[in-house]
Amino acid sequence: MNEKLTPVGAVLALGVTQIIGYGTLYYSFSMLAADMAEDFGRSAEWIFGAFSVALLAGGLTAPWLGKLIDRFGAGAVMTIGSGIAAAALVACALAPNAMSFALALVALAVASNFVQYGAAFALLVQVRPAAAQRSITYLTLIAGFASTIFWPLTAELHSRLSWQGIYLAFAALNLFVCIPLHAWLSHGLARTRRGTAEPASQIPGVLPPSARTLGFALMVSAFSLQNLMSAAILVHMVPMLSGLGLGAAAAIVGTLFGPAQVLSRFINMSVGINLAPLRLAIISAALMAGGVVVLVVTAPSVPGAMLFAVAFGMGNGLFSIVTGALPLSLFGSEGYGQLQGRAMAARLIISAAAPFAFAWAMATIGISWSLGLIALLGSSAILIFAFVGRAMTPN
Template sequence: MTTTSTERSPVAAILALGLTQIIGYGTLYYSFSILAPDMARDLDWSSEWIFGALSVALLIGGLAAPTMGRWIDRFGAGRVMTAGSAIAAAALAACAFAPGKIAFVAALIAIETASNLVQYGGAFALLVQIRPKVAQRSITYLTLIAGFASTIFWPITTVANAHMSWQHVYLIFAAINLLVCLPIHAWLSRSVSETRKREKNEAAKHVEPSLPPSVRTPAFILMVMGFALESFVNAALLVHMVPVLSGLGLGALAVMVGTVFGPSQVLSRFINMVFGGGLSQLTLALISAVLLPAALVTLIVTAPSVPGALVFAVVFGLGSGLSSIVQGTLPLALFGSEGYGRRQGKVLSIRLVISSTAPFVLAFMMENIGVSWSLAVAAVVGAIAVLGFVAIGRLAQLLDRPHLATPRGDELAVQVVTLGQQIANRLPDFESATDAAER
C-alpha cells in the first residue's frame, strides 16, 4: 500500500517520538547485553540463566500485549505510553535495588511489560490515531530516527558501566525515562485526544483493508508466523550481538562492528523512504526477511574476518531496519486502520511469545554447540520466515490482487499457503475467537 494523500505527516510528533524511542529501546533493551555479565556476577548466576530470566520477562510481557492493544484503542496510545514511561522508570529503579534473584526477575518482568507500552507497538498506534492516512509514511520517518538507538546506547552503556555499577546505570536510565519520556508522551496524548474530538464532528479518515474478509484469517496467520520468526532471529542477535562477534574472534573490535548495525538500520529506512514508494508493503516484508539469513550466512562464512563482520552488521541492520517498518505498515495495508491497536496487540503477543526464548536459546546453543552452529540454526529459522511472506504473495496472486503480490515463489510456498488455509478452516474465525477468549 502506498499513500497518495496530500495530508502532511505530524512532524513534531514524529521528532518527539523519535527521541523517546531511542531512549526506550536503548535503556530497556539494548543495554541489557552490556550489563548482563555484571548482573550475573552479582546474582551468582550463569550467563544462560540471566538471559533465561530475560526470556521469561519477554514471554510474560508478550502475554499481556493483547490487553495493552485494547487499552490503546480505548484510551489512546498517548495515555498508554505516558503510563508506560512511569512504569519503565519504576521498574528500572526496582531492578537496581533488587535484593535477590526473585526481586530481580520480577523487576525485569515489569521492564519488559513497560517496553510493550512505550516502544514501537504504542508509537505506531499513536501515529495511526493522529493521522491514519499518512501513518505509513510517518512510521517510516519514525523508524529512521529511532534506528540510532543501538548506535547511541551500546557505547553509552559500555562507557557508563566501566565507571559505575550496573545498578547506577539503571538508576540513571530510570531518571531519563521519567524526566524526558513521560512529559513527551503526556504532551502527545493531547494530540490523540484532539484528533478524536475532531473526528466526532467530521467523517473519520480511515485506511480501508486491502484483503476481503474471506481470506484475512490465513493471511493474518502467515503474516504473524513471518513476523514471529523474524523477531526470534532479531531478538537473539540483538541481545547477543557483541558476545557473538567476540566469540568469533573479533575481540575488542566487536563493539565497533556492532555500532555499524544502527546506521545500517537507518540507511535501510532512508532507502525505503526515497526509493521504496513503488513497492508494496508485502514486497518490502519479503526483502527484509531475506536479508536476515543472508547476513548470518555471510558472518559464518567469513569469520573471523573484520570486513566480513562489517558486511554482516550492515546487511543485518538493513534487514532489521526494514522489518521494523513493515511490522507497522503491513498490517495497516492488509487489514486497515480500524482496530489497529487491538490487532497489533495480538501480533505483538505472538511475536514476543515466540521470540522470548531467543536470548536464552542462543546463549544455551553458543555454550554447547559453538557460535557458528548457533548462527546456522538462526539462519534456518530466518529462511522459514521468508517462506511465510512468499506464501502471502502467492495467496494474493491467487486472489488476483497484483498490488499486494510478491515475486513468484517456489512450490514450497504454495504448500505453506495450503497449510495456512487448513489452519484457518480448523479455526473458523481466528480473530473473533481470540476476542471472545480475551473477554
C-alpha cells in the same frame, strides 16, 4: 487538513521517547548485567535468564495491551507506560534481593510494551492513518540512534555511578521527559476522539475479509521467523563470529550492524518510501537470510563477515518498519492496536526463547550448521510473505 501530510510534531516527540525508551529499558541492561549479578550474588546467566523470563511475560501481556490502545488511545497508554517504566527502574535499583529484582524486571518488560515501537506505531496510525507508513519510516530512522546514544552514555555514567544510580537517573528521564511528551500526544488524540478536532479517516486493508484469518496467521509466522533470526544472532554476535575463526576482528565486524540498520531506513525514507510494505517485508527477509548464508559460506573471511553484518543489519532495520507498516497495509487502521498487540505477543515470545535455543544448537550441532538452520528458517519467511501476496489477489 492533508491526511497524507506527515505529523512532524508527533514523529519528533516519539523519536525522543523511543530513544529514551529503548536506551533505558533495553540497551543499557547488557552493560550493567555483570554488576547486577555481583550485587545479588548470582551468575550473569541467572540475570540474563531473569531478563528472558521478563520478556516472555511481556509477550504474554501484549494482546491485552493492544485492546487498551484501541479503547483508550495509544497516547494515554504510553503516558501511563512511562510512569510504570520509571517506577520499575526505581524498583530494580532499590530491590533488596534477587527475586524482588526479577519481579521488577517483569514490570520493566511490561512497561516496555507500553512505550516502545508497538504502541508508538499505533499512535501514528491513530493520529493520521493515511500518513502512517511514511511516519513509521521516519520514526524508526530517528529511534535507530538509541544504541548509538545510550551505549556510550551508559558507559560514561558507569564510570561515575553504580548501576543503581544509573537506573535512578534513567527513571528520571522517563518521568520528566517521556511522560510530558506522551501526555501532550495523548491530549491531541483525546481532542480528536471527542470531536473537537477533525477526526482522522480510517484506511482499509488490502486483504479481502475471507483471507484475513489466514493472512494474519501467515504474517505472524513470517514475523516470528525473522524475529528468531534477529534475537538469536544479535545476542550471540561477537562470540559466534569468534567461534567461526574471526578472532579479534569479531568485535569490529559487530560494530557495522548498527550503522547498517540506520542506512537501510535512510535509503527507504529517501527512495523507497512508496514501496509496498509486502515488498519491503520480502526484501527485509531476503537481506537477513542472505547475510547469514554469506557468513556461513565465507567464514572465516573478514570481508565476508563484514558483508554479513551490513546485509543482516540492513534487513533488520527494515524489519522494524515492516512490523508496523505491513499490518496496517493488510488489515487497515480499524482495530490496529489490538492487531499489533497480537502480532507483538508472538514476536516477543520468540525473542525470549531464541537466544537459548540458538546457544543450545551451537553447542550441539556446531556454529555453521546452526547458522545454516537459521538461514533456512529465514528463507521460509520469504516464501510465507509470497503466500500472503497470493492471498491479496481475489480468486
